[in-house]
Amino acid sequence: MNAKGANSAARLTGGARLVAIVVLNWNGWRETVECLESLKAQTRSSFRVIVVDNGSRDESVSRLAAWEPWIRLVRLAENRGFAGGNNAGIQSALEEGAKFVLLLNNDTVVAPDLIDAFARAADRHPSAAAFGGRIYYHDEPSVLWFAGGEFRTGLEEPKHRGLNERDAPAFAIEESSPFITGCALFVRASLFQEVGLLDERFFCMWEDAEWCWRAGHKGLELRYVPAARLWHKTSRSFGGIRSPLAMYYYERNRLLFGECWVEGFQRGREIRAALRNLARDVRAEISLRRPWNSGIIWKSRRRLWAARLTGIRHFAERRWGRGPVTLEQT
Secondary structure (H helix, E strand, O other): OOHHHHHHHHHHHOOOOOEEEEEEEOOOHHHHHHHHHHHHOOOOOOEEEEEEEEOOOOOHHHHHHOOOOOEEEEEEOOOOHHHHHHHHHHHHHHHOOOOEEEEEEOOEEEOOOHHHHHHHHHHHOOOEEEEEEEEEEOOOOOEEEEOOEEOOOOOOOOEEOOOOOEOOHHHHOOEEOOEOOOOEEEEEOOHHHHHOOOOOOOOOOOHHHHHHHHHHHOOOEEEEEEEEEEEEOOOOOOOOOOOHHHHHHHHHHHHHHHHHHOOOOOHHHHHHHHHHHHHHHHHHHHHOOOOHHHOHHHHHHHHHHHHHHHHHHHHHOOOOOOOOHHHHHO
């Protein structure tokens, strides 16, 4: 790192560390470095970056070590998932006396005033517990991925307001947001004592929804802050939102979320419903009479179905945490 970078490191690590930014890395140092480059351009100086390496097996540790002391690099011996990795970063932030903690996906690029925008919102709303920003697609910079969120009924995943819509004045209104994505979750540090950390049973997917629901259940307000802008390369860790790995965690963890918070949830009944839904999707796909002899479509769909079935089975067997490692290579 050059002299300018070293001076910035001294400035950032000295004095009051008001905001700790937790960036989780898992075999993705290139995205993490791009994220860090955008953080270096922040207009606010009183923040600390904590990069948690989640047991990477590529060059991540050596590449990210070059950023010290501008960052604090926390090395985990194994992949503890989104929940466990971020919890390690949160605990480090609390040890350092941070007033606010920003959980930030490593596959994001942020606006220069992101931290200032969050801090100003926190000043305007002292009773609010957490805040989320206006998130665009990285490859379509004017198209929204998240502009606040809300919970649907039952076991449906939380809704992203503005999803896939072009930015418009309607999305520039600051308002309450019962759900905030873990992609960029700005939290008063003291709230982790009251609400708790992320539930590591989820490993990844639905853990942010569960944390937000838990906060709301305690009567705490969460807010959408449109002035806090960033751009997201969605689902790089999964290889796409409909990869076998994503489907596994989606099926297992939505049932776990329901068991935790959906009124009237009955485990046996919901497992049977999930199996019926899977069978319905299989029948619908087969009815399309695709050219199965090509093998390509059949193999792809079969992997997705098998992953969903495994997720349902693991929920029934009470198997939490990291899913089958074999799915990470499919």
